[in-house]
Amino acid sequence: xxxxxxxxxxxxxxxxxxxxxxxxxxxxxxxxxxxxxxxxxxxxxxxxxxxxxxxxxxxxxxxxxxxxxxxxxxxxxxxxxxxxxxxxxxxxxxxxxxxxxxxxxxxxxxxxxxxxxxxxxxxxxxxxxxxxxxxxxxxxxxxxxxxxxxxxxxxxxxxxxxxxxxxxxxxxxxxxxxxxxxxxxxxxxxxxxxxxxxxxxxxxxxxxxxxxxxxxxxxxxxxxxxxxxxxxxxxxxxxxxxxxxxxxxxxxxxxxxxxxxxxxxxxxxxxxxxxxxxxxxxxxxxxxxxxxxxxxxxxxxxxxxxxxxxxxxxxxxxxxxxxxxxxxxxxxxxxxxxxxxxxxxxxxxxxxxxxxxxxxxxxxxxxxxxxxxxxxxxxxxxxxxxxxxxxxxxxxxxxxxxxxxxxxxxxxxxxxxxxxxxxxxxxxxxxxxxxxxxxxxxxxxxxxxxxxxxxxxxxxxxxxxxxxxxxxxxxxxxxxxxxxxxxxxxxxxxxx
Amino acid sequence: xxxxxxxxxxxxxxxxxxxxxxxxxxxxxxxxxxxxxxxxxxxxxxxxxxxxxxxxxxxxxxxxxxxxxxxxxxxxxxxxxxxxxxxxxxxxxxxxxxxxxxxxxxxxxxxxxxxxxxxxxxxxxxxxxxxxxxxxxxxxxxxxxxxxxxxxxxxxxxxxxxxxxxxxxxxxxxxxxxxxxxxxxxxxxxxxxxxxxxxxxxxxxxxxxxxxxxxxxxxxxxxxxxxxxxxxxxxxxxxxxxxxxxxxxxxxxxxxxxxxxxxxxxxxxxxxxxxxxxxxxxxxxxxxxxxxxxxxxxxxxxxxxxxxxxxxxxxxxxxxxxxxxxxxxxxxxxxxxxxxxxxxxxxxxxxxxxxxxxx
Amino acid sequence: xxxxxxxxxxxxxxxxxxxxxxxxxxxxxxxxxxxxxxxxxxxxxxxxxxxxxxxxxxxxxxxxxxxxxxxxxxxxxxxxxxxxxxxxxxxxxxxxxxxxxxxxx
Numbered sequence: 001x002x003x004x005x006x007x008x009x010x011x012x013x014x015x016x017x018x019x020x021x022x023x024x025x026x027x028x029x030x031x032x033x034x035x036x037x038x039x040x041x042x043x044x045x046x047x048x049x050x051x052x053x054x055x056x057x058x059x060x061x062x063x064x065x066x067x068x069x070x071x072x073x074x075x076x077x078x079x080x081x082x083x084x085x086x087x088x089x090x091x092x093x094x095x096x097x098x099x100x101x102x103x104x105x106x107x108x109x110x111x112x113x114x115x116x117x118x119x120x121x122x123x124x125x126x127x128x129x130x131x132x133x134x135x136x137x138x139x140x141x142x143x144x145x146x147x148x149x150x151x152x153x154x155x156x157x158x159x160x161x162x163x164x165x166x167x168x169x170x171x172x173x174x175x176x177x178x179x180x181x182x183x184x185x186x187x188x189x190x191x192x193x194x195x196x197x198x199x200x201x202x203x204x205x206x207x208x209x210x211x212x213x214x215x216x217x218x219x220x221x222x223x224x225x226x227x228x229x230x231x232x233x234x235x236x237x238x239x240x241x242x243x244x245x246x247x248x249x250x251x252x253x254x255x256x257x258x259x260x261x262x263x264x265x266x267x268x269x270x271x272x273x274x275x276x277x278x279x280x281x282x283x284x285x286x287x288x289x290x291x292x293x294x295x296x297x298x299x300x301x302x303x304x305x306x307x308x309x310x311x312x313x314x315x316x317x318x319x320x321x322x323x324x325x326x327x328x329x330x331x332x333x334x335x336x337x338x339x340x341x342x343x344x345x346x347x348x349x350x351x352x353x354x355x356x357x358x359x360x361x362x363x364x365x366x367x368x369x370x371x372x373x374x375x376x377x378x379x380x381x382x383x384x385x386x387x388x389x390x391x392x393x394x395x396x397x398x399x400x401x402x403x404x405x406x407x408x409x410x411x412x413x414x415x416x417x418x419x420x421x422x423x424x425x426x427x428x429x430x431x432x433x434x435x436x437x438x439x440x441x442x443x444x445x446x447x448x449x450x451x452x453x454x455x456x457x458x459x460x461x462x463x464x465x466x467x468x469x470x471x472x473x474x475x476x477x478x479x480x481x482x483x484x485x486x487x488x489x490x491x492x493x494x495x496x
Numbered sequence: 497x498x499x500x501x502x503x504x505x506x507x508x509x510x511x512x513x514x515x516x517x518x519x520x521x522x523x524x525x526x527x528x529x530x531x532x533x534x535x536x537x538x539x540x541x542x543x544x545x546x547x548x549x550x551x552x553x554x555x556x557x558x559x560x561x562x563x564x565x566x567x568x569x570x571x572x573x574x575x576x577x578x579x580x581x582x583x584x585x586x587x588x589x590x591x592x593x594x595x596x597x598x599x600x601x602x603x604x605x606x607x608x609x610x611x612x613x614x615x616x617x618x619x620x621x622x623x624x625x626x627x628x629x630x631x632x633x634x635x636x637x638x639x640x641x642x643x644x645x646x647x648x649x650x651x652x653x654x655x656x657x658x659x660x661x662x663x664x665x666x667x668x669x670x671x672x673x674x675x676x677x678x679x680x681x682x683x684x685x686x687x688x689x690x691x692x693x694x695x696x697x698x699x700x701x702x703x704x705x706x707x708x709x710x711x712x713x714x715x716x717x718x719x720x721x722x723x724x725x726x727x728x729x730x731x732x733x734x735x736x737x738x739x740x741x742x743x744x745x746x747x748x749x750x751x752x753x754x755x756x757x758x759x760x761x762x763x764x765x766x767x768x769x770x771x772x773x774x775x776x777x778x779x780x781x782x783x784x785x786x787x788x789x790x791x792x793x794x795x796x797x798x799x800x801x802x803x804x805x806x807x808x809x810x811x812x813x814x815x816x817x818x819x820x821x822x823x824x825x826x827x828x829x830x831x832x833x834x835x836x837x838x839x840x841x842x843x844x845x846x847x848x849x850x851x852x853x854x855x
Numbered sequence: 856x857x858x859x860x861x862x863x864x865x866x867x868x869x870x871x872x873x874x875x876x877x878x879x880x881x882x883x884x885x886x887x888x889x890x891x892x893x894x895x896x897x898x899x900x901x902x903x904x905x906x907x908x909x910x911x912x913x914x915x916x917x918x919x920x921x922x923x924x925x926x927x928x929x930x931x932x933x934x935x936x937x938x939x940x941x942x943x944x945x946x947x948x949x950x951x952x953x954x955x956x957x958x959x960x
Contacts, residue, residue, distance in 0.1 A: 009934035011933070011934055019928040032877070038882035038884055042926025042927055043923070043926050059694060059698050060693045079698060080691035085583060088560075091560075092560050095545070120550050120551055120553070121550070124550035128547075239883055239887045242924075274544075275542065281514065341670055365754045365756065
């Protein structure tokens with residue numbers, strides 16, 4: 001036994017490296033935090049800073065600070081700092097983590113921020129299983145704004161907006177965020193801890209470290225809810241406030257682990273490597289060498305073309321598709337084109353129509369107010385647009401009997417039961433293509449090769465292509481037949 | 497250069513990715529949804545991030561996060577969704593974060609309808625959210641411009657560290673036209689101010705909070721100086737038959753297309769009509785207006801909203817020329833004939849019946 | 856505060872602590888938490904107008920509880936003894952060494 005012992009003292013607990021030693025972003029009192037004496041935030045900050053230090057992730061850490069008393073986290077933490085809008089830190093953190101997967105993103109939020117205005121953001125970040133760590137400081141009150149009720153305010157607890165104490169009948173019950181989020185499948189770790197005494201503080205320290213560590217291991221979403229004192233607003237001294245956390249608050253918000261999948265959770269796979277820059281045009285389908293060669297370059301120079309088409313019907317009748325085929329064929333033939341849909345909710349029963357222009361000049365307006373051809377799939381569509389057709393123009397109508405009151409001087413009509421004719425081809429759904437075939441024959445400007453090419457670009461199923469081609473051919477025949485008939489029947493061409 | 501037929505909404509996404517955009521955060525809404533759909537398909541292929549957010553509020557804050565991380569990122573929405581994003585846009589302007597927001601407009605107010613309207617002008621061009629800020633606003637009128645101006649939007653967003661809007665009506669978003677793209681993709685460099693979870697960026701801070709009154713005032717004044725710079729350098733407009741025009745038609749987006757068609761017909765009938773189409777709505781191309789005012793007798797503003805563009809035209813002309821106004825709303829489009837009749841009426845009033853008798 | 860602060864202790868305490876009067880706001884949580892009750896509140900106010908916690912000067916066990924309950928990042932620094940034999944054999948007290956490594960930052 002030695003009688004002479006020299007003692008050497010080493011720092012066992014001191015300021016974490018992840019804190020600034022002087023708070024230079026603060027306007028005054030740069031050696032003290034802005035928190036009130038006895039506030040739980042400082043204690044939680046120290047736990048978080050210690051976890052960052054211990055895990056060696058200071059350079060990689062991004063701290064997203066909310067609106068609330070902890071709005072100034074960036075005064076203190078010597079890490080990358082983001083100040084976020086009220087309640088939105090989980091959304092901000094989501095994109096930061098996804099953008100920089102190597103970073104450690106921590107969302108630090110109070111109970112007003114997270115459990116009131118930010119409920120949607122925290123719920124969905126948790127449900128997506130974002131690989132972030134959320135520190136949720138719950139002091140059952142809005143402190144920064146001066147003591148208004150929070151969703152977490154206890155039954156009977158007085159606040160400036162519950163002056164008689166919170167009543168379940170009018171303000172509902174304290175929101176149990178940890179329990180709520182633990183009903184989701186994605187989170188890997190959810191624990192509620194408290195700052196009510198030394199033991200609780202030791203447990204909170206471990207929990208916060210785990211939340212950060214889980215992220216560093218790539219496991220997924222972690223949240224630690226910390227019951228934390230607010231002596232100022234609670235109107236207690238710091239020691240009373242601490243005891244209130246343990247003796248009162250904890251009864252409403254029981255401590256414990258609500259989710260721990262950290263053993264079974266597998267680290268998330270790294271995102272696949274980004275493609276080389278010069279591959280990107282091809283990946284987007286815009287690489288010039290992949291675009292089809294056109295068929296009709298000479299066409300536009302030969303003839304002045306200005307085809308203005310309105311195609312109308314009900315949703316599901318292929319109105320937009322034949323418009324696209326027409327425009328695509330026009331482009332293939334070297335024309336200037338535009339296609340403009342009437343758009344609506346994606347429902348089958350609504351009306352649907354599109355404007356198509358094919359022109360040898362640049363298209364000024366893509367809106368076809370006065371069509372040279374109207375394709376009407378049914379009577380309501382006909383009645384909607386028949387008065388707009390220009391003199392000398394055409395109406396292609398799906399129906400046996402063209403309504404007499406829609407007959408107009410100087411407008412040609414091709415009215416046939418296209419649906420039945422399509423049915424004879426094998427499928428009533430290709431009636432649109434039969435009508436397009438007739439339309440193509442009216443103007444006769446588009447080369448067959450362009451129409452074929454357009455069809456192949458827009459229709460992927462080979463069975464449909466074959467059927468559509470038969471339908472287009474049938475439409476062309478029908479138009480020619482009708483001209484012959486009309487020629488035989490009456491003088492003056494097809495004019496009605 | 498071979499062109500391909502494409503929707504305006506799809507062209508935005510392809511152009512964005514070629515311009516180095518690697519993040520899309522959005523929420524579906526007609527008539528902008530194809531942008532989110534195309535982003536969902538192409539963004540991951542390009543090594544970028546696509547997240548369908550739980551709301552427009554979340555989407556704009558995700559954009560805040562992505563921009564803070566130093567990534568070129570964008571979102572897209574329409575009227576009601578843009579209204580929800582305004583708080584976040586104010587934060588981004590305050591924190592000087594670059595981003596691109598496509599607003600493919602629909603009818604309002606409230607749920608309005610999904611028809612093509614231009615009633616978002618004020619909320620997009622005038623700031624929209626709280627505080628002393630502006631956003632740069634580009635207004636394409638064709639699918640090709642959807643592509644070209646989206647690429648420009650990313651460039652301007654980075655240059656000015658500011659949110660940039662691509663403001664297009666539903667027609668421009670929904671229509672298909674031939675379009676061509678640059679054949680080289682840009683790699684956007686990491687900006688030095690970003691917070692990217694690295695040693696080099698550890699000391700950086702993204703915030704719009706300036707507790708001290710003098711600090712905040714200095715910050716706001718610096719923002720205004722930046723906007724001034726944008727006004728000096730970035731104002732753009734297209735003139736069409738405008739140099740000798742006595743009646744100058746003013747409209748943006750799909751209206752610009754209609755005005756061209758009307759002008760072609762009016763000119764054919766001997767009317768001295770031209771078009772001035774603002775391409776940037778902020779900064780507003782004031783100099784173009786003032787230049788044309790020396791010859792023009794009247795400016796005719798045609799818009800699919802209740803006089804929102806009209807306000808800026810009046811400010812630009814500052815009373816030196818009369819401004820007439822034709823508006824359709826509710827998803828209705830001013831028809832070719834309607835505009836032509838209106839123009840003829842103005843010609844009679846401002847050019848005179850005598851001279852008009854000869855044309 | 857540099858590590859390895861070396862001096863001859865009058866009494867062979869296992870710990871020692873330092874309270875920064877500029878950072879301490881006098882909330883008193885450390886006084887309540889300290890197991891050997893060796894922290895007290897000062898009579899005088901510091902220049903911010905707070906009474907601050909002060910160390911009695913002896914009796915610290917180096918447990919670190921005061922540090923963990925303290926809301927200020929650097930108001931309290933806790934030191935723990937590393938015991939060295941006079942012969943210089945440097946066989947440190949195993950328990951203390953373990954405690955330090957756990958707490959090391």
